[in-house]
Amino acid sequence: MNLTRSFRPPAGFFLPIALVLSCCGESALGVNAEGTEPLVLKLPAPALKGTPEDLPVGPNIEPYSDNRPPPFPVPKGVKNLAAGQLVTCSDLPTSGKLSQITDGKKEAFDYDRVEMKKGLQWVQVDLGEPKLVYAIVMWHDHRFTQTMHDVIVQVSNDPDFRKGATTLFNNDKDDSSGLGVGGDREYFETKFGRIVDGKGIKARYVRGYSNGNNLSLFNCWQEIEVYGLPASPESGVATLSSTNSVAKGTEPLLLQLPSPALR
Numbered sequence: 001m002n003l004t005r006s007f008r009p010p011a012g013f014f015l016p017i018a019l020v021l022s023c024c025g026e027s028a029l030g031v032n033a034e035g036t037e038p039l040v041l042k043l044p045a046p047a048l049k050g051t052p053e054d055l056p057v058g059p060n061i062e063p064y065s066d067n068r069p070p071p072f073p074v075p076k077g078v079k080n081l082a083a084g085q086l087v088t089c090s091d092l093p094t095s096g097k098l099s100q101i102t103d104g105k106k107e108a109f110d111y112d113r114v115e116m117k118k119g120l121q122w123v124q125v126d127l128g129e130p131k132l133v134y135a136i137v138m139w140h141d142h143r144f145t146q147t148m149h150d151v152i153v154q155v156s157n158d159p160d161f162r163k164g165a166t167t168l169f170n171n172d173k174d175d176s177s178g179l180g181v182g183g184d185r186e187y188f189e190t191k192f193g194r195i196v197d198g199k200g201i202k203a204r205y206v207r208g209y210s211n212g213n214n215l216s217l218f219n220c221w222q223e224i225e226v227y228g229l230p231a232s233p234e235s236g237v238a239t240l241s242s243t244n245s246v247a248k249g250t251e252p253l254l255l256q257l258p259s260p261a262l263r
């Protein structure tokens with residue numbers, strides 16, 4: 001029996017259907033506009049770089065600007081959860097210490113940088129426990145006016161990022177990283193760093209990839225800051241493992257659907 005064709009509701013009959021609104025996920029639930037404030041960063045002094053010349057250009061590179069970026073809203077009370085936290089990496093630094101990536105210092109001094117060998121490399125911050133992440137701010141190396149390649153930011157609750165990894169930023173245009181083609185553009189390093197939207201996702205580990213830059217094959221980091229809030233079961237924010245489930249504090253969307261056509 002064809003159940004689809006045998007169903008004949010009377011005209012004017014509307015069938016309420018509950019649909020799970022899974023797409024709203026983290027960002028729509030994590031930030032209430034009324035409870036936000038602009039993210040405040042402790043910025044380093046600008047590097048004495050002079051007027052940039054012969055800068056790389058292209059459709060996948062943001063035009064150079066050292067203007068202050070627009071305000072980035074975050075929930076009131078967020079703190080830098082990465083401060084002083086443990087940092088691990090894909091390969092030990094050739095200059096500097098990993099602890100310098102979360103020491104709060106990001107001045108354009110040679111001794112404030114952590115350099116790693118060439119190729120795709122990552123550094124990873126352990127927040128200690130899953131937290132609600134709203135903004136990740138990166139300073140790779142603003143000593144020079146340069147663009148980093150294959151900048152990818154992921155979060156996960158798995159320290160190995162084998163399962164449940166969520167990509168928040170990716171400017172790898174040709175999938176040379178093997179982590180997928182990204183829709184973001186390369187950008188020039190400035191004292192303002194780069195803010196990545198954390199969307200209120202709940203995660204313990206934050207990982208940042210890079211693969212050299214337009215001036216060098218080597219990788220460099222000055223600082224990673226992760227602004228967020230403690231997570232709680234009542235937070236109402238979807239977690240990495242349940243982004244397709246209904247978060248607490250939500251309700252199914254009810255639609256009034258028309259009658260099916262009498263085919």
Ligand SMILES: [Ca+2]
Nearest residue numbers: 100105222223
């Ligand atoms: Ca530092």
